[in-house]
Amino acid sequence: MHLLKQLELDELSLVDRPANASAKVALFKRDSEEENMEKAYKMSDAEMEEMDKMSDDLKAKLRGYMDKGYTFPEAKKMMDEDDMKKADEDISLEAELIALKEENESLRKELGEVVEKKEEIVETIEVNGEMVVKADIPEPVLKALEEAKVEKQMIELRKKAEAELPHFDVEVAMSLLDVIKGDAKVLEALKGADAAFAAAMDEVGEKVVEADMSDPQSKLDKMVDAYAEEHKVNKYAAFDAISKTAEGKSLIAKTYEKDE
Numbered sequence: 060m061h062l063l064k065q066l067e068l069d070e071l072s073l074v075d076r077p078a079n080a081s082a083k084v085a086l087f088k089r090d091s092e093e094e095n096m097e098k099a100y101k102m103s104d105a106e107m108e109e110m111d112k113m114s115d116d117l118k119a120k121l122r123g124y125m126d127k128g129y130t131f132p133e134a135k136k137m138m139d140e141d142d143m144k145k146a147d148e149d150i151s152l153e154a155e156l157i158a159l160k161e162e163n164e165s166l167r168k169e170l171g172e173v174v175e176k177k178e179e180i181v182e183t184i185e186v187n188g189e190m191v192v193k194a195d196i197p198e199p200v201l202k203a204l205e206e207a208k209v210e211k212q213m214i215e216l217r218k219k220a221e222a223e224l225p226h227f228d229v230e231v232a233m234s235l236l237d238v239i240k241g242d243a244k245v246l247e248a249l250k251g252a253d254a255a256f257a258a259a260m261d262e263v264g265e266k267v268v269e270a271d272m273s274d275p276q277s278k279l280d281k282m283v284d285a286y287a288e289e290h291k292v293n294k295y296a297a298f299d300a301i302s303k304t305a306e307g308k309s310l311i312a313k314t315y316e317k318d319e
Contacts (some may be wrong), residue, residue, distance in 0.1 A: 106131045184208070221293070224249055226256035228295040275313035282307060 102110070110118060110131070117138070124134035183190040184204060193201060213233075222233035223246065223276060227235070239245040279301070285298035301307035 102131050178239045226253045227295050228294065228297075230294065275310045277316065279307065279310040294306070 069293075075250050110121060111120070120138055121134045123130070124137050125131065171293060182193045184193050184196070184201070185191075185206060185208075196204070216233050216236060217229060220227070220229055220236055223236065224232040227249075234247075235249060239249075282301050283294055283297045286301055290297070290300075292300075302311060
């Protein structure tokens with residue numbers, strides 16, 4: 060066994076076929092990253108200590124600037140300028156966002172006012188179940204449509220009057236129904252009055268039957284009843300129609316002569 064002393068090795072290599080397979084070597088390697096950084100970036104101990112306290116993200120950012128040739132102080136200044144620029148951009152974006160929100164609110168308000176004004180101005184009319192803007196319809200056609208609408212309403216009101224208050228004069232009944240505008244309590248009271256008229260007419264009719272049919276009043280009443288039944292109208296309308304006939308006028312005149 061030979062012991063070699065005072066031997067300095069310049070290189071130690073790993074090979075597949077060593078010359079001395081039994082030889083043993085103890086190898087130690089020191090981590091010199093900080094020293095290498097200090098040499099590469101020319102950093103002082105104070106700067107190394109300051110950088111060591113930074114987060115990994117800031118270290119990486121600093122190294123990125125220093126790799127481009129900036130010194131540690133210059134790299135820090137560049138980082139500060141970037142932060143300030145980013146802060147300015149954030150402030151600018153926030154200000155722009157606030158301005159856009161204010162503009163949006165203003166536009167929404169103006170749009171709401173325009174829509175509300177338009178809704179107030181636009182007038183419509185129903186034509187065959189559809190709502191049509193009046194301004195789009197020629198004046199003569201619009202006038203005819205409005206007249207037809209009024210006529211339709213009058214027809215419906217007349218039918219309702221004849222159905223609800225059959226013993227009232229139809230024109231009077233129409234006026235009353237138009238005034239009360241569907242008030243249920245008032246309508247109920249009017250129906251009560253109508254029933255009272257019907258009862259009074261029935262009593263008069265019974266007396267006429269018992270009376271002498273040769274009497275002018277009896278004949279006139281009979282004609283009125285017959286007309287009312289045939290034409291499905293109330294007795295007021297029937298009397299009005301009979302009074303316009305020659306026979307009706309004659310009977311009315313005879314009743315006056317009898318009273319005299």
